[in-house]
Amino acid sequence: MNQTADLTEKTLSREEKYQGSFLSLHVDQVQLPNGRTSFREVVEHVDGVAILALDDRNNVLTVTQYRYVIGKTLLEIPAGKLEPGEDPVAGALRELKEETGCHITFINLSGGVGVPYRPEQPANDIAAIGAGVRKAYEEILVPAGMGDVSLCTELGRFMLAPYGHLVTRVLHQKHTYKEYVGVDACASNLMRPAIYGAYHHITVMGKEDVPCDHKYDVTGSLCENSDKFAIDRMLPEVEIGDLLVIHDTGAHGHAMGYQYNGRLRSAEVLLQEDGSARLIRRAETPEDYFATAIWE
Numbered sequence: 001m002n003q004t005a006d007l008t009e010k011t012l013s014r015e016e017k018y019q020g021s022f023l024s025l026h027v028d029q030v031q032l033p034n035g036r037t038s039f040r041e042v043v044e045h046v047d048g049v050a051i052l053a054l055d056d057r058n059n060v061l062t063v064t065q066y067r068y069v070i071g072k073t074l075l076e077i078p079a080g081k082l083e084p085g086e087d088p089v090a091g092a093l094r095e096l097k098e099e100t101g102c103h104i105t106f107i108n109l110s111g112g113v114g115v116p117y118r119p120e121q122p123a124n125d126i127a128a129i130g131a132g133v134r135k136a137y138e139e140i141l142v143p144a145g146m147g148d149v150s151l152c153t154e155l156g157r158f159m160l161a162p163y164g165h166l167v168t169r170v171l172h173q174k175h176t177y178k179e180y181v182g183v184d185a186c187a188s189n190l191m192r193p194a195i196y197g198a199y200h201h202i203t204v205m206g207k208e209d210v211p212c213d214h215k216y217d218v219t220g221s222l223c224e225n226s227d228k229f230a231i232d233r234m235l236p237e238v239e240i241g242d243l244l245v246i247h248d249t250g251a252h253g254h255a256m257g258y259q260y261n262g263r264l265r266s267a268e269v270l271l272q273e274d275g276s277a278r279l280i281r282r283a284e285t286p287e288d289y290f291a292t293a294i295w296e
Contacts, residue, residue, distance in 0.1 A: 009033070012029045025043050027040070028040045063099045087139075105150065111153065117200060117201065133151065137151065166190050166253055170240050181238050182219050189257060200246050202244055204243075214238065217230065254281070264284035264286075
């Protein structure tokens with residue numbers, strides 16, 4: 001099958017069948033990609049919104065609604081139609097108030113502010129993001145009578161990722177149909193590249209200004225094919241004993257670590273403002289590994 005084939009159907013005519021208060025039905029005659037014609041029965045519903053609201057004990061707020069079509073009363077989350085031109089957030093808050101009488105005290109914006117994992121990527125302007133959030137707050141929440149609502153967010157990756165680095169030493173090289181570099185770190189130290197192919201920039205210490213004219217797979221020490229920090233990565237020529245710096249690991253390094261294959265978590269060292277270094281987390285030991293075992 002040709003994956004690039006144009007499967008678009010062209011509308012030839014339209015016949016309106018029904019127009020109600022919140023939905024309409026029309027029948028379109030269409031031309032198929034093979035030149036034949038057919039009919040499409042289309043039901044259109046006005047825009048709607050639903051809101052999943054939690055109280056201060058994390059209980060989900062629900063309402064009971066009788067649904068005529070199935071002849072049953074259902075337990076549902078608050079939902080309803082949007083007014084013409086109404087912002088979805090404002091509509092959700094309105095529906096919540098109308099159906100439950102509850103008032104939102106805070107909105108969790110979650111996280112999601114990314115960092116530039118690649119050197120050529122621009123950094124996010126947190127001040128500009130904040131200004132955009134404030135603008136939306138004043139344009140949406142304040143007119144809806146929600147000017148007392150607090151906003152909460154979590155910016156762990158934005159605050160921490162750029163300020164952590166994984167330093168690892170090259171132990172092995174393999175020359176086959178491609179070039180492999182084996183290091184003493186593994187997915188236990190940094191899981192992101194192994195589980196979903198996340199990009200982390202890699203620098204070879206002492207060769208920062210050397211051309212990146214060699215292509216390598218940088219592999220960890222687990223018995224898993226996915227234990228790789230980079231695939232087909234252009235680097236300076238790498239030699240056994242070189243130190244590699246894997247960048248932007250401050251947010252999802254040690255926190256996502258594990259002890260698969262008996263690999264113990266590494267130490268963490270803090271680089272201080274005066275240039276000195278201080279150990280802030282020691283490396284795990286075999287005693288740590290077996291500390292929770294019960295021997296009977």
